[in-house]
Amino acid sequence: MTGVVSQIQDFSVHDGDGIRTTIFLSGCPLRCRWCSNPETWGVKPVVASHASRCTDCGRCLQVCPVEGALGLGVPHHVNPARCTLCGRCVEVCPSAAKTMMGRDMSVSEVVGKVMRNNIFFQASGGGVTFSGGEATFQADFFNRLVREFYDLGVHLALETSGFFEWNEVAESLALMDHIFFDLKLMDRDRHLEMTGQDNSLILENFRRLASLGVEVVVRIPVISGVNEDEANIEATALFVSEVFPRAAIELLPYHAYGSYKYEALNLGSRLYAYETPGEGRMDALKALVERCGVKVVSYK
């Protein structure tokens, strides 16, 4: 069985205990306006074109077998509707201005690559973290990977938006040692506006999660002007303390590191600019969460 893996990042230490390898799986049902990984929206690889490196030498245009798949202007953006992902333009680009993001991989290929670092997992108490995209979006592939790593005795963590069909992945969730569960916005309409989906399925899944006995950390990406108001943070904290009192909350300040990818993928029109909340603001919100009786944690 194969699936589309956007990236396998080893030496990852902010997504769970110890030294970990994070597997970013492609595909996501949400379109959060602050998303930093737009290359993982679809369940297929994408070719990115970096303007800062493109020298307009035209070689990509020469080798591209499909008419209209590449734009004529610098940096010759790829039209995903026409691109066949043959990879020729990436191969010939002399300045590495074109990169293939994501790759179709078999379960055994992923496992083989990840397990090379097993010795570091063992020494540090680390393991594998599934992320995305929405890690559960390729549910079958995800389930197979989880089962493999579980059987190998690897410590497992999941980062999820919470937007999934419970029954499709319930077994895998139970095999997790650690789940990071996003609660982005408590207001249903606002959630719909900002992510393209309403949050009822997410909240429902969170309630169900409480029954599993897995260690859960709720993550709130804190974005100025979106969800950093006291009302939302307080509502989130109260919801957590009510339905899943054992869970802790981690507040992650928004970062703009992903914005260059929008440009490279010709998604400039979908890029929203937000501000990163300051340290003082983050501290105030942490205090607020604690006042609601929820533990605040940090994996930085």
Added chain:
Amino acid sequence: MNVTKRIEKFRQSYVNSKPLICYDRADLWTRSHQETEGEPIEIRRAKAFLKACSELPVQIFEDELLVGTAGRFRRTGILTPEFSWKWVDKEMDTFETRPQDPYVMTDEQRAYVRENIFPYWKGKSLEEAFLNRVPESTARILIDTGIIDNDSKWRQAIGEVTPDYLETLFPKGYDRIREEAQAKLAALEPVSRENIEKIQFYTSIAIAAEAIVTFANRYADKAEAMAADLASELAGAGAVEPSAEKVFEDGEKQWAVPLKQRREELLEIARVCRKVPARPPETFREAIQFMWFVQLGGVISENPLALNPGRFDQYMYPFYAADLAAGRITPAEAQELIEALWIKLSEWVWTISANTADFFAGYNQFQNLTVGGRKRDGSDATNDITYMCLEATKRVKTHQPGLSVRIHADCPEAFMNAVVDLVKTGTGFPAIHNDDAGSRMLLQAGYEPEDARDWNNCGCVVPHFRKTGQWTAAVNVNFGAALEYALNEGNSRLRGETLGIPVKPLADFTSFEEIKSAFETQLQYLVHHSVIGTVIAQQLHSEMVPRPFLSTCVDGCFEKGKDLSRGGARYNVGPVLTGIGLGVVANSLMAIKKLVFEEGSATLQEFAEAMAADWVGFEDLQRRAVNVEKYGNDQEEVDRIAQSIANYYYHETRKYKDIFGSHFNTAFMGISNYIPAGKVVGATPCGRRARQPLTEGVSPFVGSDTSTPLAAMRSAAKMNHDVHTGGTLLNLRLMSDFLETRRGVNNLKSMIRAYFSLGAFHVQFNTVSNEVLRKAQDRPQDYRDLLVRVAGYSTQFVNLSPEVQEAIIARCAHKLD
């Protein structure tokens, strides 16, 4: 906890003063040799040492507790014309202006040495003898070429000794060493060649022992005289006792302690110097002063590289524990003494040629001090002194000693924490070693099992033992050059000469295996000539520059009645040939294998032309070559090429024996040798341009370890570390934010343990950010104490040439997530 005012004052003086050349030692040495013409060489050298110890200026600097220098200045560099005067004569006019490791030398000094010292040595120096004896076929690739390089073995003394304090020097003291030598002499008749040689040896030992005691006594005299002067000053009219704080701020001419206290200190210095190293030390203070006098004796006798304090925490702890129990010392006082020693070890300067300085950059004397690990009985060896040593380096930030730690699977968590805590300061210290791997290397080198457990580092990352005679850095062998000759008909691209074995044009090769084997043939040739250069130098050392003083420090010499340079040590271990550029060669062979023989997307002819053009006009091929998988990313195929080259090198080198019948050994260690070695090699198929640095130790090529430190560790661990008994080195840089949290600290500990569980020997981390390094380049005056790891060692960043600074900045900075 901060350093004391006294230490801070020493530290400031150390970071703010330039090394000065002092010719007194050379002058005395020369005059002695003029007086001893015709006598046996070891006795002449012992007498020269005695003269130097009897007449060198005696200097006790303000506020010092630990005393003794090798010349007039705190930061003295001495000259040793018996090894070489020619390079000094040629280079001393540019000592102050050379880019790497400049020295201050005045015109008067230059005129004096040219007139009074160098003429005597004309035709008599080791350098001249070596150049006379080395065959032309070897000389053309050995002498100042960067292809195979051993100039530190004929322009300099050897050093590379770890004095045996524990079982030889401390229990005996030099009075007894002299008495025992005299007793041996009394029983020997000059009736056989063997006896004559023994008589000469024991005579030299008796003189050397007398010399070091004389030297110490002169310090005792000086301290007493200074105390008397102070007493009269204190008794003088209106002498007001200023407070310690006030005086300290006033700087140079003032004392950091009240005068009355200083007078008592001077009297104590006098008492200690009267006792050690003549007699066995009984207190921590006496032991540390003893040790420093021995270190100075080594410096004065030969200006050594890598005269190692060794397992300081092991031989010093019993004195500390006894003092503490008896109430004679406080932890703070011991800490201050250790820090004073650190500054002493950093102040004296190993005077070296510009060429040597390229290979061993950073005023580095390579005095390796090793703490932690296991004891001879297998139990954990850490003690209070272990922690104090780590603390001392953290606080005084001196580039010496080269602080190494030994980590074993069951070492205390507190020790691991202290190690990482020091890593965090970004000094590049400590060098972190796998205890078991070190022991295995010594077993392989032929040591008894308990001795193999008792190892310390020599110089950079060479596992060593104190009862050993060995040239631990005999020759640097340029793998890049061997590759170039294989691919370029035996010619050097940059010099346009045939320096390797002539072979057919690259385009005529028909398989990858054939190319790899052509490389091996050239490497074989370089190893062969490295061996010739080494054994000729070894023979000359035993004839011309025996080492009476250092022979007192190494067990075995006394029993055998034989000088260290003539095989006197308990263990004679074969010289180490250090391979440079393993990563570049593996990457280059991989690029050819993949692009030519697998993909068929390039031809050998294209590669030949691209190399000749230094990639100009072949940028597309260069890009494709750069994109081929590289060593250091845990990629099986290229890593296996590196492994196979390293193993070939080992087997080839082990075929040879030195003048004592010991097998030659291999190493992949660092120093800064990968930079000058790169300068003589043209473009390489991995995508590297001409003159760019090669790779150090088993580290990946700079910037090509694009994965993570974990992958670099996995690649490096695949090398067969145990067999390379001269040591293996992996340098990694971590951005400083990696260690800002407790999680980060624990993760680093885990990385180290995991790496060692894979069988690897050494890893060292630089944690400074590039931002800080750039600032230091812009405003060196503000960053004079910024230490960075150069290779297996650390030094002040601002003391490095711009080129070396750039190389350090270019090292792949691994950042988390």
